[in-house]
Amino acid sequence: LWDMEDTMPTTVERALEALGLTDLNPGGFAGSWMGGGRPQQVVSPVDGQPLASVENVDRDAFEAILARCSEAFLVWRRVPAPKRGEVVKELGLELARNKEALADLVTLEMGKTRREALGEVQEMIDICDFAVGLSRQLYGLTMPSERGRHRIQEQWHPLGVVGVITAFNFPVAVWSWNTAIALVCGDTVLWKPSSRTPLTAVACTRLAERVLRRMGYDPAVCSLVIGRGSEIGDLINTDPRVALVSYTGSVPGGRHVGRLVQERFGRHILELGGNGAVIVSEKGDLDTALRAVYFGAIGTAGQRCTSTRRVIIHASIYDTFVARLQDLYGRTPIGDPRDDKQLMGPLVDAGAVDTMMAAIEAVKAQGGSIRCGGERLDLPGGCYVTPCLAEVRPSMPIVREETFAPVLYLMRYETIEEAIRIQNDVPQGLSSAIITNDLREAELFTSPEGSDCGLANVNTGTSGAEIGGAFGGEKETGGGRESGSDAWKAYMRRQTSAINYSGGVELAQGIVLEI
Numbered sequence: 001l002w003d004m005e006d007t008m009p010t011t012v013e014r015a016l017e018a019l020g021l022t023d024l025n026p027g028g029f030a031g032s033w034m035g036g037g038r039p040q041q042v043v044s045p046v047d048g049q050p051l052a053s054v055e056n057v058d059r060d061a062f063e064a065i066l067a068r069c070s071e072a073f074l075v076w077r078r079v080p081a082p083k084r085g086e087v088v089k090e091l092g093l094e095l096a097r098n099k100e101a102l103a104d105l106v107t108l109e110m111g112k113t114r115r116e117a118l119g120e121v122q123e124m125i126d127i128c129d130f131a132v133g134l135s136r137q138l139y140g141l142t143m144p145s146e147r148g149r150h151r152i153q154e155q156w157h158p159l160g161v162v163g164v165i166t167a168f169n170f171p172v173a174v175w176s177w178n179t180a181i182a183l184v185c186g187d188t189v190l191w192k193p194s195s196r197t198p199l200t201a202v203a204c205t206r207l208a209e210r211v212l213r214r215m216g217y218d219p220a221v222c223s224l225v226i227g228r229g230s231e232i233g234d235l236i237n238t239d240p241r242v243a244l245v246s247y248t249g250s251v252p253g254g255r256h257v258g259r260l261v262q263e264r265f266g267r268h269i270l271e272l273g274g275n276g277a278v279i280v281s282e283k284g285d286l287d288t289a290l291r292a293v294y295f296g297a298i299g300t301a302g303q304r305c306t307s308t309r310r311v312i313i314h315a316s317i318y319d320t321f322v323a324r325l326q327d328l329y330g331r332t333p334i335g336d337p338r339d340d341k342q343l344m345g346p347l348v349d350a351g352a353v354d355t356m357m358a359a360i361e362a363v364k365a366q367g368g369s370i371r372c373g374g375e376r377l378d379l380p381g382g383c384y385v386t387p388c389l390a391e392v393r394p395s396m397p398i399v400r401e402e403t404f405a406p407v408l409y410l411m412r413y414e415t416i417e418e419a420i421r422i423q424n425d426v427p428q429g430l431s432s433a434i435i436t437n438d439l440r441e442a443e444l445f446t447s448p449e450g451s452d453c454g455l456a457n458v459n460t461g462t463s464g465a466e467i468g469g470a471f472g473g474e475k476e477t478g479g480g481r482e483s484g485s486d487a488w489k490a491y492m493r494r495q496t497s498a499i500n501y502s503g504g505v506e507l508a509q510g511i512v513l514e515i
């Protein structure tokens with residue numbers, strides 16, 4: 001017998017009810033909820049239906065929120081780091097309890113498949129675990145002093161308010177990478193989500209609010225500002241009370257943020273464009289290559305910064321590999337992302353579909369050819385497409401651009417050095433991979449002469465980076481690092497202290513003072 005409840009497609013009402021949320025208006029928070037700006041209707045890319053309306057913050061609300069978030073920092077920085085870790089531990093547990101409902105909301109609001117949305121929430125839980133451990137490991141160094149009875153130590157101190165500006169494609173995970181780390185580091189967070197995904201942002205902030213209140217801390221530690229256009233973002237970028245701006249988005253967006261924040265000598269972490277490539281060697285396992293490339297290219301409908309956009313295939317296996325990939329492309333289940341049978345949901349909006357079609361036209365105009373896909377599908381909402389395989393030459397300008405859609409560029413190579421050259425010959429430098437069982441090729445790829453990206457994988461695809469490593473990339477990707485390893489250092493200020501316990505005064509560098 002079917003359980004009718006469980007076969008019903010998820011609705012926004014069901015997801016919100018499961019999260020214990022009813023009213024999502026307004027979209028600003030720092031201890032209390034406020035808005036004041038124009039309400040905006042959120043439309044689901046899944047079926048084009050309205051989900052809810054959220055009120056943007058106006059300038060007055062922004063000012064009140066930033067003031068409260070800065071005030072909260074003065075107390076939060078005094079809480080011992082392992083105690084701050086306990087809060088993050090509870091946040092992780094709260095996220096785990098609400099995993100399904102939050103994933104449903106992610107799917108409804110930005111259109112990624114349910115299994116990928118569950119993966120995104122899992123990333124949030126994982127980074128909380130990581131940060132809890134980190135809360136007892138914010139190690140500084142000590143160094144030998146050149147002077148007698150002196151010692152030198154460094155400590156890591158909380159920085160202040162961290163402005164977190166996130167993109168639509170990972171509407172909740174990117175907030176969590178920044179927030180879990182910032183919180184154990186003693187910072188407070190002011191989040192500005194993509195204006196396409198305000199509902200999931202309100203939901204996450206409500207969950208954090210619940211945890212902070214329950215544990216007796218100021219909920220303004222996790223503050224929120226929702227705003228359309230660049231006005232609210234620029235208030236964050238230009239305000240010296242925001243010590244660090246962590247921005248995920250486009251290259252032009254990052255250039256703008258970087259300039260404004262640098263102008264006031266603030267700090268920034270920039271996570272900008274990717275143009276991921278996989279080198280498929282004739283010495284690699286073809287099945288591994290197919291799976292890695294296929295998921296990397298069509299996962300999240302090609303809307304990850306780590307998506308695979310280029311495959312560089314050894315000439316001797318080019319025809320076989322492309323034929324098998326084309327077969328997979330032709331059988332891709334595309335449709336309502338709430339249905340677990342689908343591998344690809346919609347693009348985020350009609351504009352994204354137009355951008356994809358424009359890239360396909362550019363391929364043709366520049367002398368490339370379309371092997372398959374790239375059609376609009378007549379499904380509710382109008383944002384569904386078939387994934388596209390395009391045969392190109394590395395020198396075509398379109399190949400150097402990041403098109404945030406499932407268009408995969410196919411290229412061939414003869415030598416491994418040539419493959420690495422093609423891989424590196426783009427302005428972006430986020431994610432890359434090689435599929436090979438040849439030790440020398442793999443080592444060359446990850447060596448100083450190899451991939452110039454922040455992520456360089458062997459025998460696994462470009463997307464799906466784990467939170468334990470530092471995440472980010474070079475060149476136009478912006479150079480920032482988030483989440484694991486020692487990325488936490490960007491969220492703290494380093495203080496070096498020379499301590500003299502000699503009873504006298506000895507100057508450094510041997511300087512003698514005669515008074």
Ligand code: UN1
Nearest residue numbers: 170304305306463464465
């Ligand atoms: C992004 O696309 O903005 O590596 C982040 C991945 C994910 C994160 C992607 N862990 O695909």
